[in-house]
Amino acid sequence: MSDAATRVDLHVKVLDERVVERAREAGVDVLVYAPHFTRLPRIRARAERYSTDEVTVVPAREVFTGDWRNRRHLLGIGLSDPIPDFITYEAALAEFERQDAAILVPHPEFLNVSLTRAEVSAYRDRIHAVETYNAKLFDPQNSRGRRISELFDTPGFGSSYAHLRGTIGAAWTEFERDVRGEDGLVDALRDRVDRTVVKQTDPATTARRLVEFAHLGFENSYGKLDRLFLSGMEPTNPRHIAYSGRFDDVAVY
Template structure:
């Protein structure tokens, strides 16, 4: 339900682990580019669904929201209200990755406030510690929303460490959006054992890089992100909800 990388090796590993669908949502990549890459790596045995994990708020207090089924691009660094309004306008499926993880997540209060516009809460993330996943399950139960699992793979070895099994065939992106919006029955499944624990630790270590050197590169060296709300690609549509 959520991977950050996509290439031939990712596809091969997903198929070897009997995964039918990958939701591809890389950071700071515009929706048309995500769609093109997802289409390139989809075939009869593996469907790759394009999605956006939108960074709402500022770098200091950013809250990630994952949207599937977008009909038009949505930038990062806009208000949470602005993002949720746009997701609702586009009738996207909206799910909450890694709730209450560090400073990059929706809190239980956020989720409760947007309860009617959110379709699932992540209850198992292969990258997260046990206490974080336990908290995700508690939040989903408290607000009465279905759960989902993901590898949250930033490295290839994490593909297939956790997945969500629906009660229906998912043969298209629209099928997945419908299943989420309708609250379809599902099972949250994960691997276990020492290799699973090690892969989770590797993923968490990557988070440290992403929020230190990776962040420094983006802020100081790379210039304006392609998903910055004031980028020319958005034609000023999000200026009123931009936080920068």
């Protein structure tokens, strides 16, 4: 890429040497790494470990707000302090704002894990971008994001949302300036810098997207059930000792 533009995959869940190499091969300059149920210090350490001269890895958190039946996901980029999952939506939003993070809405109106159109409308002045293309999802789901982005004049973004290595390079957001560093990316999102969502439509990418979508069933059933109820307290539980009781009054579990 030239110095005038940057390709950013704004949401990935997997990270290792092969992931970074796939990103480099696809021409992606920045990966935003936001794995589930992982505290910010660990995310930041892994991001630093796997960043290279060609691919910058930016740490982020996709926070699960609300309870298991009524959860709303928020993606925060540019965080300085850890934020737990399973606190109220308002508490998470306020904490993102306290840290001057860029606040993104992943996969809007998808199942019961996303902000609805009405919720985006109500909070649009506090939200910096809405996902308009998610490679893990398909046209009916992604078209909702595009409509919401247009209806409320909120910038869009695209991502591979890769939980599997093969999906890296399936989509990205191309900004019209250099945003390779964490601060530069946060500023670009908060300042609504012009960007283009790019997606790959070749047969091999489509096949990998189908595999990702199939993985979604496990991820949202036994995978999270095991983490929530069978494996003990997760490190991002708001009552975990790591948070020193700061979030006890807004915890839903």
